Amino acid sequence: METVDVIIPAYRPGKEFEKLLDSLSTQNYPVEKILVMNTEEKFWNTAWEKKFPKVDVVHLKKADFDHGGTRCRGARLSDSDIMVFMTQDAVPADRNLIGNLIRPLQENSKVGAAYARQLAREDCAYLEKYTRRFNYPETSSIKWEKDTGIYGIKTYFCSNVCAAYKKSIYEEIGGFVKKAIFNEDMIYAGTMAKRGYGIAYAADACVIHSHNYSCRQQFHRNFDLGVSQADHPEIFEGVPSEGEGLRLVKKSLAYLIKTGHIWLVPKLAGQSGFKYMGYFLGKRYKKLPKKVILFCTMNREYWKNE
Template sequence: MASYRCAVVIPTKNAMSVLPKVMDKVLSQHTPWPYQVIAIDSGSRDGTREYLRGLDRVQLIEIAAEDFGHGKTRNLGVAAADADFVAFLTHDAEPVDEHWLAGMVATAETDERIAGVFGRHTAYANASPFTKSDLDQHFRGFLQHPLTVYKDLDPDRYANDQGWRQLLHFYSDNNSLMRKSVWERFPYPDVEFAEDQLWARSIIEAGYWKAYAPDAAVYHSHDYSMVEQLRRAFDESRNFTRYFGYRLSPNIGQALTAMGKFTLQAWRQQLDPVYGKVTLKDRLERAGQRISLVAGHCLGANYEKLPVSLANRLSLDQRLFKS
């Protein structure tokens, strides 16, 4: 029998600019049971390891930078967890309140067939108005469907509707929780990208359920530069093509049309005032990000046609693994 109801696993790397606030929130969670906290650091050089060593309640696992893998490292954390459930955060995902962890576990406890739970992301206060709006719209979309989904909810739709399959396997280990007994049958795959969504697809196809916990929220957002956006979009598209057979923006003509559409939208789109004042700088950055997004998706969908050296230069994940 497990010693803890839940463990929280956080991979870290050079995280001192954000990690202390995250750990303060993680260590002050209000739960009716004790919980375990595990950090896995992969060669930090900015004081992250020393900081974590000083936290009495945190179990620190240290690995070499070259041993990191999105799925492999998280599997190491689950294996070390002496708990029924394992929640995941990234080192820049800060729980919004002290009830985050209890909410994740309570959602999983509603039915023993629930293998995984994902929670909502909300933008940091300093994020651009467009980033704030995008995140809200993305996660609001899940409220249009049952909060708990599974393959047999609509078998015909699962077989024939790619968008529905994408909805069912959406899962983000920036803010997630899994049932350890299911992980023992279905560990994370050791891949460069999308280990979380590949895992979700595997449990959905095995007949398990996946749940959304909208109140178990974290602050997590990025305002990417054009180059960062291009590289991230390239990795996303290339790996969706590899692993799921989805080609995001595969046609260059369609991609150019989409770039024009998104550029106009960046200049014309009116956001709810709750997201803050939209400046000229915001609109310029938005146009650049959207152009880079579509370009990255198009390049990634056609990665087989690119020289290997160019594909490696475009990939942010490859750079992270090499570093």
């Protein structure tokens, strides 16, 4: 039986995080260790280590956190066959999450990563619920490098909100990039695909996770997404990147009209515009003044040493 560790970067974890720890501790496929990479020790609840014996915590300073580097550090602390990375705000939908998530890795030796389906929270906005269903459909799939002609950049999609990685392939690839503003999961998945490995989407492995981002937040997130792609032309250059976004807009518009939610069309237009504007500027960040970059980014800490 292959061993599984779960690695979770955390910052100011609260009651929802306790639900996550409880659910991971009672999965039908047992988890060996839950490694928490916690930013700022003063916000950590020490009672969790007693309540959940599988929890190991490593405390970091805020200045030391990095989307790629922190996960790399967590991976070095794991000696399991499979590593599952999660975010602190994702909650397993049931006790079969781990078993269903790692199954594609167990069934195909050439599949190096698998990511979970994200279900919307109860308080999720109407339009965002549709976006979740668009990005995380009911049917599982495996994508390979040859699929870039069909899916474009979506071929490399993988989300560390909840994703599993074979440790042996992870070490062969060299792990996540050590410094990443964002998107470390897709950068890794793209590298892996170019080495001949597949990326699985496990639709029966479900976590509850969604956000109601404002237009401004969408702008900042997509700016950083654009930066991450600009920094890694070896992965993303030459791969169609805007077709999937346009398809989402068209599908969302048709859905709003079909369901009689016409009044949400201006919101769709606004969100889509801010997303594209952020992404457009992020891809061209090297031409922008530092002040403009700091205004656009979601992660100001990242630019301190740039």
